[in-house]
Amino acid sequence: MDFELTPEEKAFQKEIREFLDKECNENVVAETLSMEGEGPYSKELLRKMGANRLLTPRWPVEYGGRGMGAMAEAIKVDEINSHHAPFPLDGVEVGNALLICGNEEQKKRFLPGIARGDIEFALGYSEPDAGSDVASVQLRAVEDRDEFILNGQKIYNTEAHFSDYHWLLTRTDPSAEKKHRGLSLFMVDLKSPGITIRPLITSAGLRTNEVFYEDVRVPKENMVGEKNGGWTVIMNALYGGGGGGGLATGTKRVIDTLVKYALEEKQDADENQWIPETMAGLYIRTHVGELMGLRATAFADLNVSPPYGGGGAVSRLLGGDTRRLLYNTAMQILGPYGQLAKDSKWVPLNGEILREYMDAPRWTIVHGSQEIQKLVIATRGLGLPRR
Amino acid sequence: MDPRLSEEQEILRKSARDFLTEKCPKSLVREMENDEKGYSPQLWQEIAALGWTGLVFPEKYGGGGMSFLDLSILLEEMGRVLFPGPFFSTVLLGGLPILDIGSEEQKEKYLPEIISGKAIFTMALTEASGKYTASSVKAKATADNGNYVINGTKLFIPDAHVADYFLCVARTDDKAKSEDGITIFIVDAKSPGISKTVLKTIARDKQCEVVFKDVKVPRENILGKLNQVWGEVQKIIERAAIAKCCEMLGGMEVVLDMTVAYVKERIQFDVPVGVFQAIQHHCVYMLVDVEGSRATAYEAAWRVSTGRPYSSEAAITKAWVSDAYQRVVALGTQSHGGVSIMEDHDMPLYYRRAKAAELTFGDARFHRKTVARKLGFEVA
Ligand SMILES: Cc1cc2nc3c(=O)[nH]c(=O)nc-3n(C[C@H](O)[C@H](O)[C@H](O)COP(=O)(O)OP(=O)(O)OC[C@H]3O[C@@H](n4cnc5c(N)ncnc54)[C@H](O)[C@@H]3O)c2cc1C
Numbered sequence: 001m002d003f004e005l006t007p008e009e010k011a012f013q014k015e016i017r018e019f020l021d022k023e024c025n026e027n028v029v030a031e032t033l034s035m036e037g038e039g040p041y042s043k044e045l046l047r048k049m050g051a052n053r054l055l056t057p058r059w060p061v062e063y064g065g066r067g068m069g070a071m072a073e074a075i076k077v078d079e080i081n082s083h084h085a086p087f088p089l090d091g092v093e094v095g096n097a098l099l100i101c102g103n104e105e106q107k108k109r110f111l112p113g114i115a116r117g118d119i120e121f122a123l124g125y126s127e128p129d130a131g132s133d134v135a136s137v138q139l140r141a142v143e144d145r146d147e148f149i150l151n152g153q154k155i156y157n158t159e160a161h162f163s164d165y166h167w168l169l170t171r172t173d174p175s176a177e178k179k180h181r182g183l184s185l186f187m188v189d190l191k192s193p194g195i196t197i198r199p200l201i202t203s204a205g206l207r208t209n210e211v212f213y214e215d216v217r218v219p220k221e222n223m224v225g226e227k228n229g230g231w232t233v234i235m236n237a238l239y240g241g242g243g244g245g246g247l248a249t250g251t252k253r254v255i256d257t258l259v260k261y262a263l264e265e266k267q268d269a270d271e272n273q274w275i276p277e278t279m280a281g282l283y284i285r286t287h288v289g290e291l292m293g294l295r296a297t298a299f300a301d302l303n304v305s306p307p308y309g310g311g312g313a314v315s316r317l318l319g320g321d322t323r324r325l326l327y328n329t330a331m332q333i334l335g336p337y338g339q340l341a342k343d344s345k346w347v348p349l350n351g352e353i354l355r356e357y358m359d360a361p362r363w364t365i366v367h368g369s370q371e372i373q374k375l376v377i378a379t380r381g382l383g384l385p386r387r
Numbered sequence: 388m389d390p391r392l393s394e395e396q397e398i399l400r401k402s403a404r405d406f407l408t409e410k411c412p413k414s415l416v417r418e419m420e421n422d423e424k425g426y427s428p429q430l431w432q433e434i435a436a437l438g439w440t441g442l443v444f445p446e447k448y449g450g451g452g453m454s455f456l457d458l459s460i461l462l463e464e465m466g467r468v469l470f471p472g473p474f475f476s477t478v479l480l481g482g483l484p485i486l487d488i489g490s491e492e493q494k495e496k497y498l499p500e501i502i503s504g505k506a507i508f509t510m511a512l513t514e515a516s517g518k519y520t521a522s523s524v525k526a527k528a529t530a531d532n533g534n535y536v537i538n539g540t541k542l543f544i545p546d547a548h549v550a551d552y553f554l555c556v557a558r559t560d561d562k563a564k565s566e567d568g569i570t571i572f573i574v575d576a577k578s579p580g581i582s583k584t585v586l587k588t589i590a591r592d593k594q595c596e597v598v599f600k601d602v603k604v605p606r607e608n609i610l611g612k613l614n615q616v617w618g619e620v621q622k623i624i625e626r627a628a629i630a631k632c633c634e635m636l637g638g639m640e641v642v643l644d645m646t647v648a649y650v651k652e653r654i655q656f657d658v659p660v661g662v663f664q665a666i667q668h669h670c671v672y673m674l675v676d677v678e679g680s681r682a683t684a685y686e687a688a689w690r691v692s693t694g695r696p697y698s699s700e701a702a703i704t705k706a707w708v709s710d711a712y713q714r715v716v717a718l719g720t721q722s723h724g725g726v727s728i729m730e731d732h733d734m735p736l737y738y739r740r741a742k743a744a745e746l747t748f749g750d751a752r753f754h755r756k757t758v759a760r761k762l763g764f765e766v767a
Pocket residue numbers: 122123124125126130131132133155156157158159202206208362365366367368369370371372375664
């Protein structure tokens with residue numbers, strides 16, 4: 001047993017940390033915090049990261065990666081988050097699936113571009129009537145000689161307004177007996193005629209999108225996996241990354257900031273006596289979640305299943321709850337000042353707490369809601385019977 | 388980072404599990420709850436013969452020379468079966484402190500007795516306040532002709548009724564700051580002036596009141612430094628807290644397993660109750676708590692084992708595991724329904740011990756305060 005990163009991982013951590021300390025300047029941070037999506041500064045940073053092979057450390061060297069493990073990926077995610085750097089998660093997720101399900105030509109066409117920070121993908125799964133039940137998607141793909149013709153609507157496709165490609169889950173067989181057996185996956189150029197993108201904005205100010213398809217044509221060679229085999233592809237995209245993330249540098253930094261704030265502003269008041277123990281509780285939760293995630297990630301790298309299965313999903317469950325608790329508590333510490341938005345007179349801590357508080361619910365909904373995670377852990381991890 | 392046990396540790400785990408499954412069934416646990424001694428001397432000799440009492444001590448005293456992490460794995464296994472007896476007291480509160488700060492003579496005298504299973508040790512630290520703080524140590528040891536005389540009442544002392552020796556923590560200087568006037572004495576339990584009363588506790592473990600009345604202790608029985616030993620006492624408590632968490636982890640695993648197995652079989656409304664999402668979510672949260680406890684307990688034990696500082700991790704771990712075990716027994720009981728609150732069910736054995744373990748070596752609140760201090764807060 002050992003809880004230290006390997007020398008190689010530490011070196012990678014140092015490299016990406018120093019790189020982002022230097023390159024993730026205030027213009028980039030402002031773009032990230034605006035939540036409007038990537039702007040020119042973010043794009044420039046991503047390309048620089050790509051040039052240094054910092055975007056896809058886990059991929060094979062021939063496709064622009066470093067051939068490292070899930071732990072390196074966790075380190076990357078941690079550093080990106082704690083620097084407020086842009087987060088090209090979708091491209092990496094797409095690439096993970098392409099590595100497993102794509103043909104050689106697709107890999108050569110897309111993976112090096114993603115790794116360089118040139119090509120970006122938006123995930124196109126959800127539809128108005130297909131959320132958690134993603135196998136219900138209706139966006140129709142009809143074969144027409146060497147193309148498919150697409151018609152229908154997607155919703156909450158967050159990066160669609162600045163991405164190059166759509167990773168699109170479609171229905172190719174409406175009469176399939178099992179609905180998840182009639183799905184196919186396409187990589188669609190988002191500049192194709194017939195695509196309309198409309199903004200949807202969350203109450204935290206995060207830009208996401210509705211995407212409408214009207215007689216959009218996509219060449220057959222952009223289909224990933226088999227026709228009607230889309231389910232396998234998205235399972236690999238969602239779970240192929242393996243590991244459980246882990247490192248919580250950003251969250252620990254937020255806790256430090258709050259502690260400093262409380263020490264400066266709140267020390268004497270009797271009614272603030274609850275703060276130290278509550279903050280300690282959140283620190284403990286964060287630390288435990290971090291260790292659980294690290295263990296899951298290390299198990300993934302060893303290709304060993306952890307005791308009781310469950311793995312990364314188990315630590316994500318804890319992490320999602322912790323985020324809500326943390327920012328709710330943070331708002332209570334700020335008291336009436338917590339209401340003040342960025343750029344308001346008297347705003348504390350640059351309005352960041354309010355922003356995160358408003359954004360916190362997202363993390364227990366996206367990418368498989370907490371309830372879906374629990375369903376998966378209960379049935380796959382613990383072997384409980386299905387309905 | 389490597390989350391796996393070593394091959395040797397896997398062997399230790401398996402042999403401990405096999406042995407304890409056979410030798411420590413729930414019938415023995417129940418019998419020992421009502422037994423005067425609270426443990427089986429015969430089983431005690433068997434575990435000594437297996438090398439468990441000596442596992443963590445250096446070979447030169449006759450021990451196994453294994454690591455604290457190895458010991459933690461053994462404790463996890465003992466926690467699974469609720470192993471009754473003075474193992475924890477003897478090793479964590481007796482032997483290891485002597486190994487830490489004892490003189491060579493003391494080590495040579497006492498460690499072989501512990502290792503061979505001959506002597507039972509415990510630590511007489513807490514008093515009426517029930518707290519693990521320096522200012523709570525009020526029992527006095529007064530110098531008298533080069534020797535010391537101890538007076539005071541110690542409370543919640545585990546296994547004192549069968550102990551051969553106490554490590555008695557007493558105040559030797561009441562003018563100094565409370566941290567600066569404390570000394571540990573190795574006291575022969577047969578010394579005149581010691582009286583013990585076994586308390587009736589929730590876990591029916593044997594915690595005692597121990598009254599020291601004019602108990603004479605020779606000067607050479609001071610363990611570590613005169614007056615300046617509180618820092619060591621804290622380390623002993625922190626390490627014991629980590630060890631306790633490993634024991635608790637074992638208990639939590641069993642409660643989870645037992646619950647998952649039951650909800651797969653119990654039929655209501657024509658289906659196993661494990662089909663219902665409410666029950667599934669109970670089980671999933673139990674798993675989160677078990678795995679969270681495992682991650683933090685192992686990390687802390689690994690830190691002790693590898694000589695890293697572990698004070699923060701002890702507080703984090705005991706805070707988390709104390710609460711987690713409470714949640715696990717609560718959800719486990721809820722998922723079982725009525726059957727699991729019947730006295731003859733195994734669940735109450737764990738339910739009662741979860742609370743006892745929470746309350747020893749500082750509960751979650753106590754340790755959260757420690758973490759708060761480490762974050763920079765001033766906390767009373
Ligand atoms: C900010 C944001 C960004 C997003 N980005 C993307 C994106 O880029 N691409 C994309 O494709 N999608 C995206 N999504 C969509 C996201 O994946 C879905 O919101 C999510 O899968 C949940 O679906 P839903 O919102 O329709 O909720 P529903 O599925 O309608 O769920 C409603 C409630 O019912 C619960 N529930 C549903 N099924 C079950 C069940 N079987 N058992 C128990 N409880 C259940 C859910 O947990 C939830 O609490 C985004 C969503 C948001 C909010």
